Amino acid sequence: MSLLDDVGFGQTSTLDGLIPTPNLDKLASEGLRYNRFHTTAICGPSRAALLTGRNHHDTGNGFLMEWATGYPNDSTLIQPTTATIGRxxxxxxxxxxxxxxxxxxxxxxxxxxxxxxxxxxxxxxxxFYRFNAGETHQYSPVLFENTVPVAVPPTAESNHAGTAV
Known part of the structure; x- marks a missing residue:
């Protein structure tokens, strides 16, 4: 199963995009197509909605993590009692x-x-493997494997965040 955010409908091969998704293509050919998605237009709240199956405000994620407010349901903190797809x-x-x-x-x-x-x-x-923030440096990324930092040697372009493993 894949959950994708910040990619839009047109990214997957199912909807004529460039990212191969053969299993989604098979489901779509059999008639299963999801074509409605509530978007928040911002990555963190969209991800919270995808992870929980709830409206982003129900998860407390009204906006970006760094801009939390004191308003109800806008702490940007998914509560431990909130079911996630992982759980x-x-x-x-x-x-x-x-x-x-x-x-x-x-x-x-x-x-x-x-x-x-x-x-x-x-x-x-x-x-979990990647970065735990809104952004990271493309050539000297701060990466994690689960909760442990991954040492990425600071060489040149061979350490681009898209290829460092």
Whole structure:
């Protein structure tokens, strides 16, 4: 199963995009096409909605993590009691992984000291690899494997965030 944010409808091969999605293509050819999506136009709230199946305000994610307000449902904190797709799938015997940006952890919680309950692994995901913020340097990325920093040698373009492993 894949959940994608910040890609739009036209990115997958199912809808004539460039990203090959053979399993989605097969489902679509059999008549299953999702063509309605509530968008928030901002990555963190959209991701919160995808992760929980709820309106982004119900998850407390009215806007970007760094711009939380004191208004109700706008703390930008997905509560530990909120079901996530990672927790639901894990509870049903599935293994999940998250590869890519997580912009749903408050800056104050992105240190190696944690807490880790709002990191992907704390939201039920078995394996996380990438960066835990809204952005990272493209050639000297701050990457994590689960909750452990990944040492990326600061050489030249071979360490582009899209290729560093």
């Amino acid at each position: 639901v799938l894990k509870g049903n015997g599935y293994t999940t992984w998250w590869y890519g940006k997580n912009h749903n952890t408050p800056d104050r919680e992105t240190t190696v000291a944690g807490p880790f309950d709002r990191w992907p692994t704390g939201m039920g995901v078995d394996y």
